[in-house]
C-alpha cells in the first residue's frame with residue numbers, strides 16, 4: 655500500500671506513512687484564479703493499493719471534498735488497484751437523515767460522489783451517526799478516537815473523572831471514555847428546534863458535585879453545546895470542567911466562549927488541525943489500515 659498525502663492532512667498522512675512503513679506519495683495542489691482546484695500525484699501508484707489521507711473539515715470543506723475526489727480519480731487513472739479514502743473528519747455527516755420534508759441526505763450524496771470518483775473503500779473517525787455508513791455504496795468503516803482522548807486526561811492525572819455526554823445520543827461516547835477513565839458517566843438532555851437550530855439543554859439526576867468532569871462530544875462547532883453543558887455543570891457544583899472532542903471545528907469565537915464558560919481545557923484531534931488538536935490520529939489510522947482495529 656502507498657499513502658497519498660492529501661493537502662488538507664499532509665502532516666497526518668506523513669505520520670501514517672512513517673508509522674505503517676507504507677511509502678508516501680506527495681501531492682501538488684493549487685487553486686486556479688477562478689477558485690477551481692487542481693491536484694497532481696507526485697509518485698508512481700501503478701498496480702498499488704493506495705490510502706488517500708485527506709480531512710474534509712472547514713474552512714474549505716467543499717474544496718477539500720473535491721480535492722479528495724480528484725486525488726481518487728488521479729490514482730485510478732495512474733493504475734492504482736484499490737483506493738481507500740481516509741477522511742478523518744467527514745463533512746456533511748450531520749445531515750444523516752431527512753429531518754424535515756424537502757430535505758435530502760447530504761452524507762449519502764457525498765458518499766455516492768466519492769464512489770463515482772473512484773473510491774473503493776472508506777475510512778473515517780467518529781462519524782456523527784454510524785448508521786450513515788450502512789448506506790454508503792462502498793465498504794465503509796468508522797473508528798473511535800475517544801479512548802485516545804480519555805487516555806490524554808488519565809495521563810494528566812484525571813483518572814476517575816466523570817465522563818459527560820452533552821446529549822443522550824452521545825452517551826456511547828461517554829461510555830467509551832468511562833472505560834478508560836474508570837469514573838462515572840452520564841448525559842444531559844438536548845432538544846433542537848429543526849427550523850431555528852436553537853437547542854435547549856437540561857440535566858436530570860447528575861451527580862457531579864466536587865467532581866472533575868470531562869464533557870465529550872464528536873464535534874464541537876459553534877461551541878454552544880459545550881457552553882450550555884459547562885453552565886449546568888457549574889450550577890451543579892463540578893470542581894473542574896474539561897472538554898474532549900474528536901472534531902474541534904471551533905467556528906468563530908467558539909474556543910473563547912468555551913473557555914469563558916469555565917472549561918479549563920479543550921482537547922481535540924488532528925482531524926481538524928489547529929491549536930487544540932493535541933491528539934494525533936496517526937496511530938489509530940495506521941492500525942485501521944493494517945486491519946488491526
Ligand code: R5P
Nearest residue numbers: 871873874875876877878879
Ligand atoms: C450534534 O449532535 C453534535 O454531536 C454536536 O453536539 C454538535 O454538532 C455541536 O455543535 P455546537 O458546537 O454548534 O453546539
